[in-house]
Amino acid sequence: MSWLPCGYKWRKVAKLFRKAKPKLTIEVQPSPKVPLRPHNSTCKVKSPPSHIIMMLPRRGTSCWFAISDGHGYLLEGFAKELSESRYQWVAARKHIRAAEHFLHWIAHRKLSITSVEKRCAQQFLDHLKRCCCRGHHPPLKPHRQKYSVDLWFAYLRRGGIVTTPSPAEPATETPLLATFCDWMRQQRGVSDTTLSIYRFELRAFLMELGEDPRMYDARNLRQFVLHKSRHSGWASTRKSICAIRMFLRFLIAQGRCPASLYASIPSFAHWRLSALPRYLQPDQVEKIIASADPKTPIGSRNRAIFLLLARLGFRAGDVVRLRFSDLDWKEGMIRVSGKGRRETVLPLSQEVGDALAAYIKDHRPPAETDAVFVRASAPYRAFTESTAISIMVARAMRRVGLSCPKPGAAHVLRHSVASSMLRGGVSLQEIAAVLRHRSLLTTEIYAKVDVVTLRQIAQPWPEVKTC
């Protein structure tokens, strides 16, 4: 060891030797049609080879076992599915390693792959908490472990290896609730979004009062509503009251409860226009838009979304529902599918159009959906909830140092469009047209935030001398 520099510790020497040891690689050839590659050229991850390479830290680990024991085809099929769902190489490799770890674990317990059941997923997750398998390093965060295991089990289930139903499958609807939903669709043409809200509220109602309408009376109906109002906010209680009233209408129409019960549901006291809409100053809105870097895929998408919210007053739900067929590039128009299936066509400004075109042309990953905006990480699916859009806005607000409301951050940008239009001298009728309000009464609330105009008509306070 005379060649070592003075002061070298033995631990460091051992490290040097470990580094010098060549790593063993195993190659599993996937289908030649679907090479495992990042989705586009801007991806920072190094372009992987067209076959899966699992780097093994030491000889004799379980992956060697998985391949030699004939389970390699499962890993290959799993890798192929991940590739088709366009998972990035780094993420796909973690999921494949988790699957391979699972195969090692069942082999250690002397279980065959055909005897795997859904409860094995939870047992394996429990094992990961105290795992000391040689050569395996499960992710420290439990939600990452669960995600990999869920993906693997979904694959096994599709392959017919695990036949027990998924625990995530929704519980079947009660017959009464299912009949109510059918009635609402046929008689009132209610959208699926509204029905899902009603269903959520009515599940709690049916759990509390039971499914037999003969047991309902004015007393227990009132008690349920009062209890709800004590433990929930105004908006939630109002939704619950709406759902119960509609449910009672259905029962009355079916002759299953007396008509007098409808009047027993109390109304919730609320004063119109009592709150002030939260809005931002124009320079704050510009800061939020500028916080999205148009050169990156996520930044380009977010910029287009922020511009739709801040320039055209889109609701978060309008962004989620935007489809390619809604964009008319020739005429420079955009169709908005607003609340209650009301469609409006708005002019597409140059700025918004450019941002949309840049995202669609250069940064939108190829996805099997006609939704304009899709998730930035695999699997590339359309957004299903408007909450995702609000989270994007809330993050941008925090980035530029603005406080943001917890739910509905995206709506703040819509309020900001209205208030800046009002300050610019636009009439309430025109603002109502842009915001697609059905009634002018809804737009009236913005008159309260036009402080400059209000100051002109404000009367002096009697006890204070005017200057």
Ligand SMILES: [Zn+2]
């Ligand atoms: Zn383990």
